[in-house]
Structures are given as C-alpha cells and as structure tokens.
Amino acid sequence: DSGVTQTPKHLITATGQRVTLRCSPRSGDLSVYWYQQSLDQGLQFLIHYYNGEERAKGNILERFSAQQFPDLHSELNLSSLELGDSALYFCASSVGGTMRGTQYFGPGTRLLVL
Amino acid sequence: AQTVTQSQPEMSVQEAETVTLSCTYDTSESDYYLFWYKQPPSRQMILVIRQEAYKQQNATENRFSVNFQKAAKSFSLKISDSQLGDAAMYFCAYRSASNAGNMLTFGGGTRLMVKP
Numbered sequence: 001d002s003g004v005t006q007t008p009k010h011l012i013t014a015t016g017q018r019v020t021l022r023c024s025p026r027s028g029d030l031s032v033y034w035y036q037q038s039l040d041q042g043l044q045f046l047i048h049y050y051n052g053e054e055r056a057k058g059n060i061l062e063r064f065s066a067q068q069f070p071d072l073h074s075e076l077n078l079s080s081l082e083l084g085d086s087a088l089y090f091c092a093s094s095v096g097g098t099m100r101g102t103q104y105f106g107p108g109t110r111l112l113v114l
Numbered sequence: 115a116q117t118v119t120q121s122q123p124e125m126s127v128q129e130a131e132t133v134t135l136s137c138t139y140d141t142s143e144s145d146y147y148l149f150w151y152k153q154p155p156s157r158q159m160i161l162v163i164r165q166e167a168y169k170q171q172n173a174t175e176n177r178f179s180v181n182f183q184k185a186a187k188s189f190s191l192k193i194s195d196s197q198l199g200d201a202a203m204y205f206c207a208y209r210s211a212s213n214a215g216n217m218l219t220f221g222g223g224t225r226l227m228v229k230p
Contacts, residue, residue: 002160031216033216033217033218037157056217058217092159101147101166102161103218104161105158105160108157
C-alpha cells in the first residue's frame with residue numbers, strides 16, 4: 001500500500017459525459033501528479049500540483065482540468081468524454097527528505113467510455 | 115525533452131535465474147533521478163528501485179540491482195533469483211532534479227514472464 005488513495009476504482013460512462021476522479025496523497029506530501037495510461041499512448045504525464053498551485057502541465061487536453069484543495073486532495077475533471085479517453089488514470093504524490101524526487105502511485109481509476 | 119527507451123518489449127526468465135532489463139535515456143541534464151517501476155496484473159505501479167545520477171554507486175534493493183552507466187545514458191535492472199511474483203510489466207522512468215521538471219517520463223515498458 002503506497003498510502004495514495006484514489007476513487008473510484010472503476011468508472012463506466014458514455015461519450016459526452018463528465019466525470020471527476022479523486023486522489024488523496026500520502027500524509028505530508030504536498031505534490032500531486034496525474035498520469036494517464038492508455039494502450040496507444042503509454043504512460044503520460046498530465047499535470048502537477050504543489051500545495052494547491054499548478055506547477056506543470058503535460059499532454060493534458062483542454063477538456064481536462066484539475067485542482068488541488070487546501071486539504072491537499074486533488075480532483076481531475078474530464079469533460080465531453082470521447083472513446084479515446086478510456087484509460088487508467090493514476091495519481092501520484094512525491095516525498096521529500098532522503099527519498100526526494102520519488103513518486104508513489106495510487107491504485108488508479110479505470111475509466112471506460114462507451 | 116527527455117526520452118526513455120526500453121528496447122525489449124518482452125523478456126522471459128526461468129524461475130531462480132537472473133534476468134536483465136535494458137533502459138536507455140536521452141537528456142542534456144547532469145542531475146536527475148532514474149527509477150524502475152513494476153506493474154503487476156493488478157495494474158498498481160510499484161516502485162522497485164531508485165538511482166540518483168550524482169551517485170556513482172549502483173542502487174540495490176534485495177534481489178534487484180541496477181547498472182547505471184551515466185556516460186552511456188544506460189540504466190539496466192537486474193533481477194536475481196527470479197520468482198513467479200516478479201512476472202509483470204517493468205517501466206523505466208526519468209525525472210529531472212530541477213524544480214521545473216518534476217514529472218516522470220516513462221519508457222514503453224518490458225513485459226517479464228517467469229517460467230516455473
């Protein structure tokens with residue numbers, strides 16, 4: 001158990017819909033990262049938040065948005081869903097100290113768009 | 115931009131034997147981190163081992179060790195005494211040490227099969 005939690009574990013929805021994925025980082029971790037794992041694109045970085053502020057954006061579509069709340073949990077919002085958005089979405093949080101730079105991953109949310 | 119390449123889509127090893135998974139990366143930076151993650155059928159991403167670029171000593175974690183060749187930009191993972199539970203996808207990942215580059219860049223993965 002990495003200490004990172006994600007809900008829901010599975011999500012099935014239809015094209016055009018909107019969903020929200022939730023992530024709680026490890027206790028004490030200020031950074032949250034979102035990644036997408038799909039068959040054709042592999043593992044791709046989407047976005048990074050640090051203590052409530054957006055720090056970096058990767059290959060994140062304009063239909064996708066995220067935020068990090070004062071209690072440090074994060075939400076990834078996916079709207080106008082398309083079939084190609086079906087993927088496994090991971091949240092990770094990073095640690096400091098002697099293990100600085102290491103990211104620990106949550107169990108992921110499997111999204112299926114029908 | 116940094117890139118990570120895993121040239122072996124699939125590998126197989128006999129139980130109790132040793133196997134080495136290859137990873138190369140491209141970067142112009144001198145300070146960075148390298149990681150190997152394991153993804154079993156459960157799809158959970160599990161950290162296997164971590165290497166800091168400024169450290170010349172190769173990292174070791176029980177049966178897992180790396181061969182880090184900075185000049186060659188190579189970072190291979192050696193699994194000794196392979197066990198059935200080692201069967202999984204293995205991903206090599208790069209992370210810049212700069213504050214602007216906190217994200218992980220992953221290779222395409224190597225599927226490891228362990229034969230009993």
